[in-house]
Amino acid sequence: MTPTAPVLRSSASLALLSLFSGILLPLSLAPFGFWPLAWLSLIGYFWVTERAQSPKQAFWLGWCYGAGLFGLGISWVYGSMRTVATPIPLSVLMTTVFCLAIALLPGLQAWLYHRFFKQGRGSQWLAAPLLWLVFEWVRSWLFTGMPWLFAGYALTDTPAGQLGAVLSVYGLSAIIAFSSAALAMALPAQLNRSLRWAPGLGVAIIVLSMGLGVVLPAERWTTAVDSADVVAIQSNVAQAQKWQSSQVRPTLEFYSEQARRYDSADLMIWPEAALTVRPERIPAYLEDLERVGNERQQGIITGIVTQQEGRYFNALLGFGTADGEYRKQHLVPFGEYLPFEQQLRGLINFFSIPMSTLTPAPEPQTPMPWMHRGEERYLAPVICYEAAYPGLTMALARESDLMIMVSNDAWFGDSLAPHQHLQITRMRAIENSRAIVRSTQNGITALIDANGEILERSRQFEVAAVTGSINLRQGMTPYQRWGGPYWALLPLVGLMMLGWLRRRDD
Missing domain, CATH: 3.60.110.10 (Carbon-nitrogen hydrolase)
Structure with missing residues (x-):
């Protein structure tokens, strides 16, 4: 056995875990509706990308996550092609290419995190979920947009879903992303003594959002x-x-x-x-x-x-x-x-x-x-x-x-x-x-x-x-007054600048 074999096994295991985590997110959405899986999916993504040893490996792991997410979540593209009598081999090929191509976005997201944010203060519990939110927004307009499979849709049938009138689906995605990033920090190989409070914060975000959804139904605003x-x-x-x-x-x-x-x-x-x-x-x-x-x-x-x-x-x-x-x-x-x-x-x-x-x-x-x-x-x-x-x-x-x-x-x-x-x-x-x-x-x-x-x-x-x-x-609902998730860009830019200044001083 060569010395690199354990590393290769570890990389393969991380890739499989990332792929599996991606599959969980569509299962949290309709028609399956197993909404708690949205948290497990994002916890898996944040944990796996945090363990990457280089930006290149982070990109690979993020791409594996995207392959699972879109491979199941937009598998219906195949049926659309068959509806107009596209031959089966070509339908399979084009659906596969499309899913793997859009999976590059979670890969790019993971690469950016590792390249610019991982070593910075607050990276795990702040930069990682903010990047998730920004990339959902990017997906809504890049190449005319593919605004499908947002994590926030998993909350539609939960009390927290009513907060969509305040935060929009992007804000609901933020609830899942921030709480998942915090909970991921309690997992093996990622627990940080100085951040022992983070998992508790993740639970608090979930409980608070569910409670607020009960007392603030969407119809309250109109x-x-x-x-x-x-x-x-x-x-x-x-x-x-x-x-x-x-x-x-x-x-x-x-x-x-x-x-x-x-x-x-x-x-x-x-x-x-x-x-x-x-x-x-x-x-x-x-x-x-x-x-x-x-x-x-x-x-x-x-x-x-x-x-x-x-x-x-x-x-x-x-x-x-x-x-x-x-x-x-x-x-x-x-x-x-x-x-x-x-x-x-x-x-x-x-x-x-x-x-x-x-x-x-x-x-x-x-x-x-x-x-x-x-x-x-x-x-x-x-x-x-x-x-x-x-x-x-x-x-x-x-x-x-x-x-x-x-x-x-x-x-x-x-x-x-x-x-x-x-x-x-x-x-x-x-x-x-x-x-x-x-x-x-x-x-x-x-x-x-x-x-x-x-x-x-x-x-x-x-x-x-x-x-x-x-x-x-x-x-008018608060969302109609305030608009979308553009606010997420400002703290990301700030974190990126802090990381650059820290690296320059080093």
């Missing part, structure tokens, strides 16, 4: 000003059939039938791109929708693709007592627009999918007006993937009485994604203390209250109409 009877429609059209020309008439007839059946609702919501024909091709149909809505004093909002000057938009249109057009602001790469279009389009079926030539809204969008019982109310519209962006959603919601979210989760099939997406949507309700009407093509359609609780929901893969009464609310 006031119910009215109520409305709503219905959210779920069509259950298979994605492979949705855009076929033979499906156009059955689709129009289906939604006409839903409009006739639910004539007493104050507001009816149809899913993303529910109508697969552009408005100028069905003027009589839409005129009839407008007339029926006005006769009933009912707002009807549908997803549809609109165009202007040769550009196409994934949009929502209001009819009856609802008005206006909302254009999707944040498109999904490869799903709704194609990076490097000239090089890739037509290369494989995946790069020629319907709706992959869309344009994002050229200007910031505003809430949609809706007349309800003689009062002008405002609806905060969000389309599909936009629900994952806290800042975008917050900008619309704070000027609105009710949030509406439409989606086409048929892309994801029977995978983790629809459940994760619903959990993300519930957090947006908490952050903004607004009820949400959520309509999807094949599930999960739901009515969600201002505390993020599901009032009514559909099952997946069936035709459904989710009905109920919800509150309209006004007021």
Whole structure:
């Protein structure tokens, strides 16, 4: 046995532990919901990266963590590719490459910690969790953003989740990160006598956040000003059939039938791109929708693709007592627009999918007006993937009485994604203390209250109409007033400067 063998065994063990720790975080989220695993996941990450002997090894261990996190957490990318008949080998290859590529971010996070912060005062219990928070924020915008699998979503069904109205999902991630970093310091090979208080601090953070969530529910920050009877429609059209020309008439007839059946609702919501024909091709149909809505004093909002000057938009249109057009602001790469279009389009079926030539809204969008019982109310519209962006959603919601979210989760099939997406949507309700009407093509359609609780929901893969009464609310949450986690950058820069000065003096 060579002298390096024990070191290699130790490195392999750390890599396996890091990989396993990464897998635990998706298990803490929907649909699994084992939320205590979020702490075990981050404790494992902080402990393993702290034991790295060099920035290079720290990067490797962080990358292993990311491989576990994204390999399980966004495995649904494979199903999305198969939905458009991408061959199985290519689907596996592209999903693997994507997951391993985004796993580089936790690797970079670990490298930065080891390179600039590890030797500094407060590194374990301050710099490490701050870096975690900053990298979740970076993930929300880098290369158009992948704001998925944030640790804070694990708290959605706990009392501490209500603090999202104060701290946003980033702040909830901070609760888990800071308490995990402190608890990790009680583990073997990391216990520091001068920091024996740290594990107690970690427990205190958890207990305090749970207690505060009990006494500060999200709805505390806003006031119910009215109520409305709503219905959210779920069509259950298979994605492979949705855009076929033979499906156009059955689709129009289906939604006409839903409009006739639910004539007493104050507001009816149809899913993303529910109508697969552009408005100028069905003027009589839409005129009839407008007339029926006005006769009933009912707002009807549908997803549809609109165009202007040769550009196409994934949009929502209001009819009856609802008005206006909302254009999707944040498109999904490869799903709704194609990076490097000239090089890739037509290369494989995946790069020629319907709706992959869309344009994002050229200007910031505003809430949609809706007349309800003689009062002008405002609806905060969000389309599909936009629900994952806290800042975008917050900008619309704070000027609105009710949030509406439409989606086409048929892309994801029977995978983790629809459940994760619903959990993300519930957090947006908490952050903004607004009820949400959520309509999807094949599930999960739901009515969600201002505390993020599901009032009514559909099952997946069936035709459904989710009905109920919800509150309209006004007021602003602390998160809507204060904004996101940019404050985390300042102490990180300060710690980095202190570390640089210390190394220079040495």
